[in-house]
Amino acid sequence: MAAPRELIPEHELVSESEVKKLVKDYNIPLEKFPKMVASDPQAKKLNAQPGQLVKIKRHDPTGKYTYYRYVVQG
Amino acid sequence: MQAEGIDHIKFTTISPDTIRKLSVAKLIVPDTYNEDGYPIDGGLVDQRLGVIDPGLKCKTCGGRAKTCPGHFGHIELVRSVIHPEFAKTIYLLLQSTCSTCHRLLLTESQVKDIGAVVKTFVTAEEETEPTTVDITTLTSTISEQDSKMLLVKKLKSVKKCPHCEAAQPKLKLERPTFFYVNGNKIKPDEIRDWLSKIPDNDLRLYGIDPTATRPEWFVLTTLLVPPVNVRPSITLESGERSEDDLTHKLVDIMRINQRLEQDIDAGAPQIIIDDLWELLQYQVTTYFNNETPGIPVARHRSTRPLKTLAQRLKGKEGRLRYNLSGKRVNFSARTVISSDASLTIDQVGIPRRIAENLTLPIYVTLWNIDEAKKYLESKEYPSVINVILPGGIRKRVTDVTRDELLKELKPGQILERQLIDGDLALFNRQPTLHRISIMAHTVKVLPGRTMRLHVSVAYPYNADFDGDEMNLHVPQSLEAQAESRYLMQPHDQVLSPRDGRPIMFIEADELIGSYELTKEDKYFSKDDACRMLAAVGVYELPKAGKNGKYSGRSIFSMILPKDLNLEAKSSDGKVVIKNGELIEGIVDEKLVGMSGGALILKIFENYGAKATRDFLLNITKLALMAAAAMGMTVSVKDYYNPDALNVERAKIADDVARKAESILESYKQGKLERLPGYTRKETLELLVMAQLEEARRIAEAALKKNVTVENKAYLVAKTRARGNILNFVQISMLLGQQSIRGRRPSRGFAGRVIPYFKKNDKSPGAKGFIRSSFFDGLLPKEFYMHAMGSRDSAMTKSLVTAVGGYLQRRLINAMQDFYVGKDLSVRDASGALVQTLYGGDGVDPTKEKMAQEQKAK
Numbered sequence: 001m002a003a004p005r006e007l008i009p010e011h012e013l014v015s016e017s018e019v020k021k022l023v024k025d026y027n028i029p030l031e032k033f034p035k036m037v038a039s040d041p042q043a044k045k046l047n048a049q050p051g052q053l054v055k056i057k058r059h060d061p062t063g064k065y066t067y068y069r070y071v072v073q074g
Numbered sequence: 075m076q077a078e079g080i081d082h083i084k085f086t087t088i089s090p091d092t093i094r095k096l097s098v099a100k101l102i103v104p105d106t107y108n109e110d111g112y113p114i115d116g117g118l119v120d121q122r123l124g125v126i127d128p129g130l131k132c133k134t135c136g137g138r139a140k141t142c143p144g145h146f147g148h149i150e151l152v153r154s155v156i157h158p159e160f161a162k163t164i165y166l167l168l169q170s171t172c173s174t175c176h177r178l179l180l181t182e183s184q185v186k187d188i189g190a191v192v193k194t195f196v197t198a199e200e201e202t203e204p205t206t207v208d209i210t211t212l213t214s215t216i217s218e219q220d221s222k223m224l225l226v227k228k229l230k231s232v233k234k235c236p237h238c239e240a241a242q243p244k245l246k247l248e249r250p251t252f253f254y255v256n257g258n259k260i261k262p263d264e265i266r267d268w269l270s271k272i273p274d275n276d277l278r279l280y281g282i283d284p285t286a287t288r289p290e291w292f293v294l295t296t297l298l299v300p301p302v303n304v305r306p307s308i309t310l311e312s313g314e315r316s317e318d319d320l321t322h323k324l325v326d327i328m329r330i331n332q333r334l335e336q337d338i339d340a341g342a343p344q345i346i347i348d349d350l351w352e353l354l355q356y357q358v359t360t361y362f363n364n365e366t367p368g369i370p371v372a373r374h375r376s377t378r379p380l381k382t383l384a385q386r387l388k389g390k391e392g393r394l395r396y397n398l399s400g401k402r403v404n405f406s407a408r409t410v411i412s413s414d415a416s417l418t419i420d421q422v423g424i425p426r427r428i429a430e431n432l433t434l435p436i437y438v439t440l441w442n443i444d445e446a447k448k449y450l451e452s453k454e455y456p457s458v459i460n461v462i463l464p465g466g467i468r469k470r471v472t473d474v475t476r477d478e479l480l481k482e483l484k485p486g487q488i489l490e491r492q493l494i495d496g497d498l499a500l501f502n503r504q505p506t507l508h509r510i511s512i513m514a515h516t517v518k519v520l521p522g523r524t525m526r527l528h529v530s531v532a533y534p535y536n537a538d539f540d541g542d543e544m545n546l547h548v549p550q551s552l553e554a555q556a557e558s559r560y561l562m563q564p565h566d567q568v569l570s571p572r573d574g575r576p577i578m579f580i581e582a583d584e585l586i587g588s589y590e591l592t593k594e595d596k597y598f599s600k601d602d603a604c605r606m607l608a609a610v611g612v613y614e615l616p617k618a619g620k621n622g623k624y625s626g627r628s629i630f631s632m633i634l635p636k637d638l639n640l641e642a643k644s645s646d647g648k649v650v651i652k653n654g655e656l657i658e659g660i661v662d663e664k665l666v667g668m669s670g671g672a673l674i675l676k677i678f679e680n681y682g683a684k685a686t687r688d689f690l691l692n693i694t695k696l697a698l699m700a701a702a703a704m705g706m707t708v709s710v711k712d713y714y715n716p717d718a719l720n721v722e723r724a725k726i727a728d729d730v731a732r733k734a735e736s737i738l739e740s741y742k743q744g745k746l747e748r749l750p751g752y753t754r755k756e757t758l759e760l761l762v763m764a765q766l767e768e769a770r771r772i773a774e775a776a777l778k779k780n781v782t783v784e785n786k787a788y789l790v791a792k793t794r795a796r797g798n799i800l801n802f803v804q805i806s807m808l809l810g811q812q813s814i815r816g817r818r819p820s821r822g823f824a825g826r827v828i829p830y831f832k833k834n835d836k837s838p839g840a841k842g843f844i845r846s847s848f849f850d851g852l853l854p855k856e857f858y859m860h861a862m863g864s865r866d867s868a869m870t871k872s873l874v875t876a877v878g879g880y881l882q883r884r885l886i887n888a889m890q891d892f893y894v895g896k897d898l899s900v901r902d903a904s905g906a907l908v909q910t911l912y913g914g915d916g917v918d919p920t921k922e923k924m925a926q927e928q929k930a931k
Contacts, residue, residue: 026899032906063915068907 011042014053014068022053022068030070037074086286087160090296097148098122098134101299104328106307106317118324123147124301144301149328151295151358152335153351154262156251158359158366160292165247167269167280167289173255174240176271178279249368251355262355266293294358299324319380320361323372327357405432407525407546411503412539414526415698418691419564419578422501422515423526424493424546426455429519432548433459433490434497440485449491450480462488493548495519498558500547501527503535507882510534510567510577514549514558530578530690531564533668565683568674574919576671576678580693583706585667586795587697588630590704592661596626598703603629606699610692626700627656633692635681642672645793663794666693679923712787713806713849719780723807726776727845730769731838734762738836762836763818766811766843773807774799809844809856812863818842819862827862830855 014022023030030053036043038050048054048071056067088096099122106119113119121133124144132142156164171178233242246254253260270290277284305318317325334350360372363384371379387393407428414423436458438446450458450471461469461479464486471479493499495518502512513531520526525544532538549555560566570577580588590596598606603615603624616628636654642665643649649659651673665673678686715723740746741758749757778799781788791797804810812819818841825833831840839845842859846852852860891903898916900909912918917925 026897026907028905028907032904034907058914060914062913062917063911065911065914065916067910 008042009059010057011046012055012057013046013048014055019053033068033070035072036069038071039074043071084283084286086283087291088298089288089291090294093148093296093298096146096298098145099147101147101149101328104325104332106321106325107315111315118299118321118328119302119307120147123299124303126302126306142303144303146301147299149297149299149324149331151297151354152331152338153354154266154293154295155351155355155358156253156262156265157292157294158250158362161247161249161251164265164269164289164292165245165253167272168245168253168265171268171272171276172235172238172240173243173268175235175238176268177235177237177273178276179235179242250359250366261351262293266290266295269293297327297358297361319374319382322374323357323361323380323382326372327354327361330354330357403547405548405550407432408543410524411537411542411544412524412526413529413532414520415529415694417518417526417528418687419528419531420516420687421518421528422499422546423518423520423522423524424499425523425525426519426521427523428525428546429493429517430455432493432499432546434493434548435462435550436489436491437552438483438485438487438489443483443485446489447480447483450476450483450489456492456494458489458491460490462490493517493519498549498555498563500549500558500562501525501535502545502547503537503542504545505879507536509571511536512562513564513567514562515564528691529582529584529694530580533579533581534564534567534577563683565687568678568683568686569920571918571920574922576674578690579667579671579674580690580697581667582795583701584694584697585663586706586790586793587699587701587704588661588666588693589793589795590706591626591697591700592630592656592659593626594660597621597623598626598629599623602703606696606703607632609695609699629700630661630696631656633689633696635677635685638676638680640673640676642670642676667794669794706786706790708787708790712785713802715806715849716780719776722776723773723847724845726769726772727808730766730772731843731845734765734838734843737761737765758836759817762838762841763811763813766818766838769808769843770800770803770810773810774803777803777807805848808847809852809860811838812842812844812859814842814862814866819859828855828858 019030026033030051033053036054038044038048043054046054050071050073052071054069054071056069058065058067099116099120101116101118101120103114103117105114105117107117108114113121115121121130122145124134124142125132125137126139128139131138132145134145135142137143234240235242243256246257248254253265267290269292270288272289274284277289282289300320305320307315307317307321309315330350330353334347334354337347337350356369357372359366359369360380361382364372364380364382365384372382373379385392390396407424409425409428417423436442436446436449446458449456450461452458453473453476458471461471461483463469469475469479495516497517498514499517500512501515504511506512511534513534515527518526525546527535527537527544535544537544549558564578568576568578597619600615600618600623606629607613607615610633612632614632616624616632619625619628631651631654634651634654634656638651638654640651641648642659644659644662644664646660646662649661649665650657661673664670674686674689677689737746737758741754746754746757746761748754749760752760778788783789787797787802788799791799791802814820819827820841821827823829826835826840827842835841839855842863844852844856844859846856892900892908894912895901898912899907900912902908
């Protein structure tokens with residue numbers, strides 16, 4: 001966790017029910033979401049396991065939006 | 075791109091048996107044609123391999139040159155050789171198997187141990203299954219690369235075989251194909267023997283499917299020979315035959331193979347046989363890849379390197395990128411471009427000769443059959459070239475066939491008609507860096523030999539008219555025509571996808587014309603006003619001013635929409651347009667030019683694409699008329715300094731140089747304060763450089779003070795119509811400090827740039843400070859410094875374009891099939907998510923105004 005915390009957008013685990021909804025909304029299987037490795041510092045912090053989905057709340061200068069990453073082995 | 079209907083693809087290696095079965099001929103003669111010019115049986119152009127000469131029949135399929143697809147033959151190698159592309163794989167297998175019993179250097183329990191490592195790869199659903207993992211499922215869950223790496227890492231260091239307890243030798247691979255056991259070279263035969271003894275089950279652990287591939291096949295005993303169609307020979311005008319490089323290479327292989335066989339049969343000494351064997355290995359290696367690292371390149375008699383198998387496929391000129399990814403097209407044209415101020419941005423002027431050659435299909439229906447008939451009847455220019463009947467048969471229209479084709483004309487046929495005014499064609503200039511490098515223009519057939527375009531679309535194409543050529547493509551299908559019409563016309567591309575500002579605007583002569591026309595207190599006679607307005611198709615006059623003349627602003631207002639209201643900033647101040655009347659301000663670059671284009675933007679937003687197109691045409695014509703009416707000439711006189719300015723100029727250079735010298739002096743005395751993070755030497759250079767670069771700025775100020783309103787060179791630079799102030803300063807005042815990689819020139823001779831100077835001379839003049847102007851001419855020493863600076867910037871520029879071009883190619887290849895979905899998410903071709911919201915904000919700059927208005931509602 002080398003980067004200053006204010007530079008890291010907020011990460012949180014997505015609940016199972018919400019995962020189901022997202023899979024339906026985006027109309028793709030979980031594997032087709034962008035990926036992050038389980039050894040990523042933020043994944044470790046959340047104790048995210050492979051197969052789970054992490055929500056990232058990004059607040060960029062141009063706008064706010066949510067991003068998702070599917071945790072994979074690594 | 076998405077593959078459809080392919081379940082899976084499996085690549086395997088070919089076995090010697092398969093090669094023999096595939097082969098129609100065993101080749102035994104290392105030659106091609108005999109003295110009569112007839113193919114030798116058993117030679118490399120054996121007629122069983124297919125025929126390419128017209129008149130001959132294939133001995134395998136009986137086909138002629140056009141119908142015979144060609145057939146493979148084979149060569150039996152007397153001694154086996156390593157397949158060079160598999161050398162690494164062979165090395166890997168040898169390292170991880172026992173040299174004595176040839177089994178994998180793992181105990182049964184260790185195999186399970188690897189399973190444990192692999193188990194972590196297994197996903198959550200599979201985890202509930204029993205922990206004993208079958209070897210076959212195991213290899214399928216991890217990639218081939220991973221399993222290989224795992225094994226070799228573990229097994230390279232194993233000293234003793236766990237099965238037969240034999241000590242393991244040290245192995246070495248000398249690129250590309252030589253193997254050593256404990257420092258002794260081993261022959262391909264022995265390697266083949268070793269590999270053939272590795273048990274099937276052990277192979278599965280490597281990700282090798284033993285039912286499809288056996289590792290001993292990596293060592294070649296037979297060589298597959300491609301049919302002659304793959305390596306055609308060329309008959310030169312002199313009647314001499316020239317064989318393909320591959321044929322040459324195969325002749326070499328066969329020749330060595332034959333010599334090796336003879337020597338073995340004759341019982342030659344082992345050294346001679348070994349030498350020939352290695353030579354055979356070399357020939358086979360270069361046959362596959364003539365750029366194999368570590369061995370000399372095989373050459374043609376003319377010392378040209380041979381183009382063998384790998385070279386045919388590889389790189390920009392290889393089969394993949396040149397022939398498969400890059401296709402040539404029909405219905406296209408290319409010629410030099412030139413400008414035409416009377417065309418709209420949507421039009422393109424096409425030479426008559428091109429229009430006569432390009433065609434557009436008319437799909438004949440009940441409703442257009444009369445029109446179709448008209449073109450078919452015509453004997454000259456807009457006429458039909460081909461008629462395509464429903465079966466796809468193409469018939470050329472000639473004076474002989476015309477009457478018959480006219481009689482048979484009916485719906486369902488397709489007529490290929492010559493290109494006429496109003497057709498759509500795609501216009502393109504390379505490098506095609508962005509989407510506005512290809513746009514759909516309306517054809518206008520013109521006399522001459524060049525393609526003509528409006529000057530304002532030259533900028534998006536990055537074209538100029540100093541000999542640039544552009545390409546034209548005529549969309550053939552109705553879908554393509556519709557897409558071109560509704561998406562690709564220049565008037566729909568006026569706003570830049572980068573920042574939403576106009577990228578089609580006016581420049582140069584038009585810009586200075588517009589500037590001068592809309593200056594305060596600019597009045598034109600009735601004659602001039604009429605002439606200018608008539609050029610843009612306006613046949614009424616604005617209200618005359620008090621002096622009975624017409625102001626430039628009132629003339630300009632005539633091409634504005636009648637209800638346009640705009641307040642904007644120009645470079646000189648405020649611009650006010652009220653009810654289509656230019657009340658105040660100068661219409662300059664900020665309004666209709668490169669930096670901003672506020673007026674063009676406003677017209678695009680309020681009056682639409684087509685109004686913008688018309689406005690661009692009108693302002694071009696009007697401004698050119700204005701510039702012509704007033705005269706706009708830059709002459710040497712503009713760059714000539716009065717004596718007083720020359721005196722001031724000398725003083726400026728002296729001042730700056732003296733200040734720089736004083737910094738140098740304080741450095742020499744050790745008084746110079748070090749800047750944070752720099753050494754004393756660096757500090758000196760930094761300060762001196764900054765001081766000397768001041769010269770240009772001061773000179774610019776002095777020049778500006780001196781310049782008169784009549785100075786058109788200055789005016790043109792100031793309005794950014796052509797050139798910039800720095801150009802002016804360098805012509806009239808002084809060149810200033812030259813720099814190499816952002817520093818003063820320093821290299822060349824010991825302690826100086828040219829031997830003219832004393833060693834370690836750090837004075838301004840010795841380090842590239844030029845006091846002369848281009849008007850004066852440069853001193854030899856100055857010229858030298860200037861040349862150094864020029865070369866440096868030329869090198870940097872070419873490097874930057876090369877790097878940038880490659881970066882662009884990589885990005886395009888990576889992103890070519892991304893799209894923005896209905897929910898504004900970015901997906902790739904498989905639908906996989908790339909971004910949840912396009913660009914993180916979902917903004918399309920060209921549609922920003924619309925989005926804001928929608929929000930306001």
